[in-house]
Amino acid sequence: MGSSSFFYRRLPSPLHATRAGIGAVWAIALTSAALILYQPLILCAMLLAVLGAGAGAGVGHPLLRALRTALIVAVPIVLVNVLVDRDGLTVFARVGDLGPFGQGDLTVEAVVYGGLKVALLILVTTLAGLAVDPDELLRLFRRFSFRSALTATIATRMIPLLAADAQRLAEAQRTRPGGAPGGARARVALLSAVVGGSLDRAMDVAATLEVRGFAAMRRDRRGVRERGGGGSLRRPLSRHDLAFGASAAAVLALALAGRLTGAARFDAYPQIAMPLHLGTLVLGVGLCLAILLPFADRRGIER
Amino acid sequence: MSAALLRFERVGYSYPGADRPALSDVSFELHPGEFCLLAGLSGSGKSSLLGAACGLVPHFHGGRFAGRVELAGLDTREHRPAELGTLAGALFQDPETQLVTSSVRAELSLALESRGGAGAAVARGVEEVALALGIDALLDRSTHELSGGEKQRVALGAALAGSPRLLLLDEPTSQLDPVAGDELIGLLRRLNQEWEMTIVLAEHRLERCLNAADRVIALDGGRIACDGAPRDFLRWAGEHRPALQTPGAKLFSLAGLEPAPVGVRQARAELRAHGLLPGGGAGPHLSEPAAPGPVASASPATSAPRSAARRAWPWPKRGEAPAALDLREVWHELREGPAILRGASLRLAAGETVALMGRNGAGKSTLLRHAAGLLEPTRGRVERAGRVALLLQNPGDYFVRERVVEEASRQALAAAGLEALAARHPRDLSGGERQRLALAIVTDGEPPAVLALDEPTRGMDRGAKAGLADELRARAAAGQAVIVATHDPEFAASCARRAVLLADGRVIADGPVEELLAGGWYFATETARILGGAGGALLPEQGAELLRRDSAVEAVLS
Numbered sequence: 001m002g003s004s005s006f007f008y009r010r011l012p013s014p015l016h017a018t019r020a021g022i023g024a025v026w027a028i029a030l031t032s033a034a035l036i037l038y039q040p041l042i043l044c045a046m047l048l049a050v051l052g053a054g055a056g057a058g059v060g061h062p063l064l065r066a067l068r069t070a071l072i073v074a075v076p077i078v079l080v081n082v083l084v085d086r087d088g089l090t091v092f093a094r095v096g097d098l099g100p101f102g103q104g105d106l107t108v109e110a111v112v113y114g115g116l117k118v119a120l121l122i123l124v125t126t127l128a129g130l131a132v133d134p135d136e137l138l139r140l141f142r143r144f145s146f147r148s149a150l151t152a153t154i155a156t157r158m159i160p161l162l163a164a165d166a167q168r169l170a171e172a173q174r175t176r177p178g179g180a181p182g183g184a185r186a187r188v189a190l191l192s193a194v195v196g197g198s199l200d201r202a203m204d205v206a207a208t209l210e211v212r213g214f215a216a217m218r219r220d221r222r223g224v225r226e227r228g229g230g231g232s233l234r235r236p237l238s239r240h241d242l243a244f245g246a247s248a249a250a251v252l253a254l255a256l257a258g259r260l261t262g263a264a265r266f267d268a269y270p271q272i273a274m275p276l277h278l279g280t281l282v283l284g285v286g287l288c289l290a291i292l293l294p295f296a297d298r299r300g301i302e303r
Numbered sequence: 304m305s306a307a308l309l310r311f312e313r314v315g316y317s318y319p320g321a322d323r324p325a326l327s328d329v330s331f332e333l334h335p336g337e338f339c340l341l342a343g344l345s346g347s348g349k350s351s352l353l354g355a356a357c358g359l360v361p362h363f364h365g366g367r368f369a370g371r372v373e374l375a376g377l378d379t380r381e382h383r384p385a386e387l388g389t390l391a392g393a394l395f396q397d398p399e400t401q402l403v404t405s406s407v408r409a410e411l412s413l414a415l416e417s418r419g420g421a422g423a424a425v426a427r428g429v430e431e432v433a434l435a436l437g438i439d440a441l442l443d444r445s446t447h448e449l450s451g452g453e454k455q456r457v458a459l460g461a462a463l464a465g466s467p468r469l470l471l472l473d474e475p476t477s478q479l480d481p482v483a484g485d486e487l488i489g490l491l492r493r494l495n496q497e498w499e500m501t502i503v504l505a506e507h508r509l510e511r512c513l514n515a516a517d518r519v520i521a522l523d524g525g526r527i528a529c530d531g532a533p534r535d536f537l538r539w540a541g542e543h544r545p546a547l548q549t550p551g552a553k554l555f556s557l558a559g560l561e562p563a564p565v566g567v568r569q570a571r572a573e574l575r576a577h578g579l580l581p582g583g584g585a586g587p588h589l590s591e592p593a594a595p596g597p598v599a600s601a602s603p604a605t606s607a608p609r610s611a612a613r614r615a616w617p618w619p620k621r622g623e624a625p626a627a628l629d630l631r632e633v634w635h636e637l638r639e640g641p642a643i644l645r646g647a648s649l650r651l652a653a654g655e656t657v658a659l660m661g662r663n664g665a666g667k668s669t670l671l672r673h674a675a676g677l678l679e680p681t682r683g684r685v686e687r688a689g690r691v692a693l694l695l696q697n698p699g700d701y702f703v704r705e706r707v708v709e710e711a712s713r714q715a716l717a718a719a720g721l722e723a724l725a726a727r728h729p730r731d732l733s734g735g736e737r738q739r740l741a742l743a744i745v746t747d748g749e750p751p752a753v754l755a756l757d758e759p760t761r762g763m764d765r766g767a768k769a770g771l772a773d774e775l776r777a778r779a780a781a782g783q784a785v786i787v788a789t790h791d792p793e794f795a796a797s798c799a800r801r802a803v804l805l806a807d808g809r810v811i812a813d814g815p816v817e818e819l820l821a822g823g824w825y826f827a828t829e830t831a832r833i834l835g836g837a838g839g840a841l842l843p844e845q846g847a848e849l850l851r852r853d854s855a856v857e858a859v860l861s
Binding site for chain 1: 384404413694699730
């Protein structure tokens with residue numbers, strides 16, 4: 001039951017009302033900005049803006065849960081970075097000579113670097129997964145790459161199916177006398193049962209796609225339109241399509257401008273340098289506004 | 304006669320690595336507009352035949368294939384299932400694996416787009432099929448949110464979206480409650496009669512659909528054992544395969560009446576002709592049919608039998624035997640959703656067998672999970688006299704080891720008659736053996752005070768159900784309280800003494816099975832529907848006894 005809140009559901013929100021292609025472009029723009037920019041304050045501002053966008057899209061709770069997962073993922077990244085990166089001047093611990101790995105100096109700079117960016121990337125992709133219609137995206141994708149779309153369709157369907165299978169198997173183990181067996185061996189057995197069952201599940205889903213004629217679809221760029229002969233239904237751009245399209249362009253432009261003008265300059269090595277000036281603040285505020293403004297217009301978002 | 308739409312010519316088929324063929328020398332023709340029922344015990348080859356009809360056998364499953372299958376003149380060896388999909392739609396047992404997209408509209412669109420439909424044609428096709436199946440209100444719903452019955456309807460819609468000429472269905476009602484199951488069969492009948500769609504339906508519960516069929520093909524060990532009209536099939540089943548008889552046919556056979564009836568209406572007409580029902584012939588020896596109790600939809604106050612009112616107070620009365628399981632005013636409210644249970648109360652004494660019935664989504668599975676302690680009530684209390692063993696719907700969910708012997712103790716395996724299979728992989732067992740192994744796992748060790756089973760008869764043939772009913776009765780006789788959530792009134796009547804009807808998270812009726820399963824439309828056995836609830840007879844044996852007694856009375860009177 002709980003796992004279903006992590007899948008796309010049509011909700012009354014501006015992002016859900018936007019066509020999937022534009023929603024995906026918007027998410028890609030946010031991801032690109034997160035990759036281009038390194039300034040922690042800017043990344044923090046973007047992270048808050050994405051959480052706000054999640055609330056605006058009606059998926060605030062699952063996004064907060066995703067943030068928890070993102071932090072769990074980010075912590076080992078930071079730890080690994082500290083252990084493998086020998087750069088940075090502010091040494092806070094000397095582990096000594098680690099043989100082939102060299103001198104083991106742990107630096108403050110290596111701690112600061114990483115982490116935040118990963119958390120932001122996980123949040124943006126989760127938001128896109130929750131609010132951008134995967135079926136519409138796959139339909140778009142089929143026009144370009146039939147086989148990839150087929151694989152993606154099976155994979156997309158397999159995720160909720162396997163999540164449900166794992167939940168059922170775990171529940172069944174709890175009903176054994178004495179409760180579910182604990183320990184690593186029991187967990188491995190459970191995992192292997194889920195993986196083993198996934199093959200049967202994939203076969204069932206693939207059989208369904210086969211009898212529905214998925215494999216008979218025209219495998220060229222012109223896609224389904226050519227075989228049908230009739231006219232296609234062209235959807236006019238909605239106000240939300242335009243707003244999120246403009247938002248994507250603005251986010252990308254601001255990120256590039258920040259990078260080129262040095263407004264988002266940040267050096268982690270050899271010593272942390274994070275110049276704070278008006279340009280940085282303007283960039284942070286600008287990115288937040290660009291991300292959040294499309295959610296202000298809630299006309300025409302009925303379910 | 305019109306040209307055959309589907310033709311099997313001496314078809315033989317073996318799955319890869321199988322030691323015996325799934326189909327042997329199967330030949331038949333099916334003409335446009337026919338409604339054909341596939342009957343047979345588990346493993347008789349019904350699913351393989353359906354797979355061969357749509358090309359999944361051999362293209363998808365591999366294996367050795369002999370003979371020839373033609374669908375509208377196309378040889379299935381030369382045309383892949385995707386090409387044949389424009390001619391044949393298929394609906395399988397598990398709706399979960401048949402929904403491949405995340406919204407209902409996308410699901411219905413996919414089949415049309417796959418077949419080259421353009422935007423406008425797809426949009427029109429989706430609307431039409433949604434209206435035809437009554438799922439237009441679901442179009443913008445997410446497929447994750449649908450109930451089992453809704454999922455099955457959507458999957459049927461996807462199969463029908465391309466307007467196929469042939470519809471192949473593999474036990475589509477096995478996961479549906481009696482109401483949704485009857486609705487689905489009614490829908491198929493309408494598709495067949497109004498649109499002349501050719502239908503091949505594989506089913507275990509033949510009484511649900513026999514009267515909709517023009518023809519029955521019975522398979523036995525992969526071979527066609529009988530191919531004829533429903534009445535001919537019933538005659539054949541009576542002589543050669545009693546396990547395939549419908550309860551109505553068995554009732555007539557035990558009562559020495561002929562011919563075996565195809566459905567309730569025909570059975571009642573025959574009984575009238577014999578003077579055993581009012582409205583024709585001699586006097587009214589059997590009572591008029593009881594007015595069907597609209598138990599599934601009515602309020603508790605109007606629908607509960609007398610005993611339900613008696614049981615409504617959840618606290619034990621003075622002098623009442625201690626309960627093996629006592630659920631008192633149990634509520635299960637989702638954090639961000641509706642209440643699944645709304646003050647459900649249920650008390651089970653040791654040695655009691657209870658059938659828990661109700662529509663999909665009524666709260667049966669949730670109630671059993673509370674009984675077993677898998678869930679904690681948000682309000683109310685659950686008291687247990689000892690361990691509650693819960694057997695969940697899918698026995699395969701219990702198997703996480705490589706060998707049967709690793710799953711349960713030798714003692715439990717011996718008690719379940721599975722000792723000889725100890726070295727096998729659990730997933731290589733047959734359906735009945737899997738069920739027995741799962742039961743051995745949950746009841747291993749100290750005998751439980753309560754045994755709870757959630758839909759244990761899904762996909763089982765009558766023989767396997769009878770075996771399970773015997774096992775449950777034996778456990779009850781040994782002092783265990785047994786509670787079974789089931790959609791199958793025949794199974795409920797064969798194993799339980801008491802029935803509890805759940806609707807909207809509440810117990811709306813609670814009483815002896817003779818009282819609860821005798822007077823309804825949906826939650827009633829076929830025997831009860833034929834006899835109109837007379838004498839509380841639920842099973843063919845009880846009904847036949849009643850008829851014989853009445854015949855004797857009539858003979859004395861005349």
